[in-house]
Structures are given as structure tokens and as C-alpha cells.
Amino acid sequence: DIVMTQSPDSLAVSLGERATINCRCSQSVLYSVDHRNYFAWYQQKPGQPPKPLISWASTRESGVPDRFSGSGSGTDFTLTISSLQAEDVAVYYCQQYSGAPLTFGQGTKVEIK
Amino acid sequence: QLQLQESGPGLVKPSETLSLICTVSGDSIISSSYFWGWIRQPPEKGLEWIGSIDHSGSAYYNPSLRSRVTMSVDTSKNQFSLNLRSVTAADTGVYYCARLPQTGTGGRGNVDYWGRGALVTVSP
Numbered sequence: 001d002i003v004m005t006q007s008p009d010s011l012a013v014s015l016g017e018r019a020t021i022n023c024r025c026s027q028s029v030l031y032s033v034d035h036r037n038y039f040a041w042y043q044q045k046p047g048q049p050p051k052p053l054i055s056w057a058s059t060r061e062s063g064v065p066d067r068f069s070g071s072g073s074g075t076d077f078t079l080t081i082s083s084l085q086a087e088d089v090a091v092y093y094c095q096q097y098s099g100a101p102l103t104f105g106q107g108t109k110v111e112i113k
Numbered sequence: 114q115l116q117l118q119e120s121g122p123g124l125v126k127p128s129e130t131l132s133l134i135c136t137v138s139g140d141s142i143i144s145s146s147y148f149w150g151w152i153r154q155p156p157e158k159g160l161e162w163i164g165s166i167d168h169s170g171s172a173y174y175n176p177s178l179r180s181r182v183t184m185s186v187d188t189s190k191n192q193f194s195l196n197l198r199s200v201t202a203a204d205t206g207v208y209y210c211a212r213l214p215q216t217g218t219g220g221r222g223n224v225d226y227w228g229r230g231a232l233v234t235v236s237p
Binding site: 038040042048049050051052055061093095097098099100101102103104105106107 | 159160161162165173175176177209213216217219220221222223224225227228229230
């Protein structure tokens with residue numbers, strides 16, 4: 001299994017400041033044939049299902065604000081919220097779909113400082 | 114707009130079978146471009162992929178659950194289902210059904226649509 005490790009487990013950021021979440025994969029999720037990273041980010045608020053934010057490591061899903069961006073390749077990835085808003089308080093999960101079984105990170109809780 | 118809705122008992126006794134159905138609306142489950150999957154989340158914990166199935170009924174399971182899981186699809190009702198046998202308290206959690214664009218073999222994909230989730234408690 002590909003193990004996904006997120007850091008930090010939680011972070012508190014002031015409104016309007018940048019939040020950065022990291023995710024490391026135990027093996028590369030970059031597929032050599034198509035040069036794509038099989039990697040996604042999700043946002044989950046209490047009592048709600050996860051919401052897709054980013055797929056293919058850096059492609060924002062439809063309707064996702066552009067303050068959310070994804071970067072990285074191979075084994076190391078980052079989700080950046082450029083200017084934290086109150087509605088961004090949530091738990092964020094990374095996921096790989098390069099290999100079976102599909103696996104998720106343990107989650108990072110983002111709060112307001 | 115695609116919608117997925119889980120249904121089934123909210124309480125299951127230990128050693129019995131957990132059964133859930135996901136009803137899909139706004140898209141046909143016959144589409145060959147997607148897998149239809151189940152993902153669960155124990156209370157206050159992270160996400161675990163249970164398995165995925167395509168419109169033809171080819172199913173792919175997490176090896177950690179494979180011996181207890183069966184998934185099936187009913188194209189006439191636009192539904193797919195999950196059976197998890199011999200449950201214990203460790204199987205308690207919210208069960209989500211989901212749509213996964215097919216990005217490769219083996220049931221792999223990201224999730225582009227999630228159901229609202231069904232809380233299932235395993236208790237005597």
C-alpha cells in the first residue's frame with residue numbers, strides 16, 4: 001500500500017494569512033507514461049462529506065476558489081490556501097490514486113488563530 | 114446535477130452483515146467512464162477506501178476487507194450496493210458512496226462526487 005503522511009496534523013492561521021499543508025507518499029504517484037501525478041486533495045467540514053478541491057496534484061475542481069492551489073510531484077505535495085478565510089476552517093485530506101488500494105492521508109485540521 | 118444517496122440500517126449487530134445501497138440520480142450508472150465506490154470514516158478518524166465497481170459488475174476491493182466485502186450493481190435501478198459480513202465494533206462509522214472517474218485499472222480514481230454519508234453503528 002502507498003502510505004500517505006500529512007504534516008502538520010493541525011495548524012492555526014490568522015485570517016488573511018497563508019496556510020500550507022504537506023503530504024508525502026511512500027512511493028511515487030507520478031505515472032511515467034502520461035507524466036501525471038495521480039494525487040488529489042479534499043476539504044471536509046464537520047458533519048459533511050469531503051469536498052473535492054484538487055485533482056492531478058494541481059487542477060482545481062470546478063467552483064473551487066483560486067486561493068486554493070496544489071503543487072508538487074512524485075512523492076511530495078503541498079496544498080496552499082493563499083489567504084485564509086473563515087469558511088476554510090476544515091480538515092483537509094490528501095489521496096493517491098496511482099495504486100490500489102486507494103489511500104488517504106490522516107488529515108490536517110485548519111483553524112483560525 | 115449528480116446526486117448519490119446512501120440507504121440502509123443504521124444499527125447492525127456484531128457478527129451480522131452490514132448492507133447499504135447507493136441510489137444515483139442525475140447520471141446513468143451505465144457510463145463506462147466511472148467507477149462507483151464505497152469509502153468509510155470511523156468516528157473522529159480518517160478515510161478508508163472499501164472498494165469500487167464498474168457498470169459491468171467488475172469489483173475491486175481493499176485487500177484489508179476483501180474477505181468480508183461484496184459489491185454489486187443494479188443498472189435497472191441505477192443503484193449499487195455494499196455488503197460487509199461479520200461486522201465488529203471496528204466497522205462503526207460513516208459510509209460514503211462515491212463516483213470515481215476511471216483513471217486506470219483496479220478501481221482507481223479520485224472522487225468527484227460523494228454521497229451525504231450513512232452512519233452505521235455496530236452494537237448488540
